[in-house]
Every structure is written in structure tokens, then in C-alpha cells.
Amino acid sequence: MENKSISFLKKQRRYTVQIIYKLIILQDDTARMKQEILDGLQLSTKNEEIIQYIENVIDKYFELRDELEPLLEESWWWERLPMMVRAILISSLYEIKYYNTPKAIVIDEAIEMVREFIPSWETNFINAVLDKAQY
Secondary structure, eight states, X not given: OOOOOHHHHHHHHHHHHHXXXXXXXXXXXXXXXXXXXXXXXXXXXXXXXXXXXXXXXHHTHHHXXXXXXXXXXXXXXXXXXXXXXXXXXXXXXXXXXXXXXXXXXXXXXXXXXXXXXXXTSOHHHHHHHHHHOOO
16 A cells, blocks of 8 residues: 555545445435436545545445454344444455555554444454455
């Protein structure tokens, strides 16, 4: 990964999570979400690098979801997770797998986002799931 500012990466992560969250609400309609991004309806940024990054995450959405499901504890299943948690997990796994960001940094950022968006959610869950990812 090339050297980017922390604020740029945080912004990129948050935009990505917001779009993946909307994608989940749209019941996984990746084509519609990509078109809305292209039409400029979903993002307040015009940064092409962030837009391309988000499109790449959307392209890998189903693959990432399929990789995350086996990492859940037996008492959990994908649909039971809050949509925002699912969005954070997908975005985080993409960054670990394809962006070569150290896992510890991604997990810390994911926990920070969970605390921000769902303060009552148990952050140990996020840590446990992402820590199982082997890349």
C-alpha cells in the first residue's frame, strides 16, 4: 500500500462502510448500487480513488460475504448480524485481503467504527471474526 494520510484512509473506510450498508439495505443489488455511484447519487466525494476503491469492494461483495460466514461462531449466522456490522466486516475483510493493510490496524478501525455507529454492540465479536481471516 502506498503511503496515504490517516485522514484519507479513515474517510475511505467510512464511505465504503456507508455504501456497503446501503447495498445490504437494497438486498444485495450490486448492479443498482454501482449505477447509483456512477450517477453520483450515493457519495458526497468526487475523489476518483475512493470511488474506484468502493466499486472494487462492491465487485467482491458476494465473495467477501461467503468468506465471512464460516468465520462466525456456531451460534451466529450472517442474517442475524446488524446490517452495519455486516458492512463493517465486508469492508474490513476487503482491506485485509486486497489492500494489504496490517490486520491489527484494520481490526482497530473496525472496532472504532462499531463503537461509533452501534455503541451497544460487543466489539470483541468483530475482533474475533476478523482475526480468523487468513491472508
